[in-house]
Amino acid sequence: MPESLEDLVELLDLEKLDADVYRGRQPQTSAQRVFGGQVLGQALVAASDTIEPERVVHSLHGYFLRPGDTAVPIEYQVERIRDGKSFSSRRVVASQRDRTIFYMSASYQRPEPGLDHSDPMPTDLVPPEEAPTLASVFEQASGRKAEDWNKEWAALDVRLAALSGRQFWIRAAGKLPGDSALHACVLAYASDLTLLGASLLPHGIIIGDKRIQPASLDHALWFHRPFRADEWLLYDQASPSASGARGFATGRLFxxxxxxxxxxxxxxxIRPVGLDLEEEQG
Known part of the structure; x- marks a missing residue:
């Protein structure tokens, strides 16, 4: 994964091969498969490049179909579904070796006024300046060195905001340009990092536990209001259900x-591998 924010921005800078066809590079990584957030972010970059600048993304829905090979560039084909007076829709297919590994639908809107309400932000949080880094939490929980985490995730500054393990402070680890589309792509990348782990917390398991085979299956993201991905965002997470070797989780970003x-x-x-389910449930 990118070892710095500069590496992440470079990772999101796609090569244009043809009209609506792009190629995404791979970072240096020890991971066995491509990180889902990377595919999300790169696919959103490809879709956004075909959109008028005044229209902003308000939602995306993606499905992970096959594990991505970290040694092979990913090709992104954008289909221009519709450009209306207010909304634009795009479909992106990501492939390696002529096999689809991921597809995404994204919708864009020309900004306009309307009714406005929202949930309040959770309280009783550790301020980001005082919160432990996720690398240190990772080291304490897994026994692996914090440096192992930083080699893969140093492009993001992630900190534990509450002992429940459901709330994190997150931001890009450095300053980003003012391009709102880039901030949306960085947030898409970051949104996949900790969310699936919320479905393991009720069972006392963390991502990286060898008894669980984890993988993103689908991912949806709605953008409500302007933000900067290089300023602190609270990622408040919950898991309403886990069943059938699948975990479902939701998140709110403030x-x-x-x-x-x-x-x-x-x-x-979240498929069990060598996990005694009767013991775990008891």
Missing amino acids: SSDGVLVASVAQEGL
């Missing part, structure tokens, strides 16, 4: 001043 800027939902594979 700016540090309490404004709800985005919502997320994801279902992922």
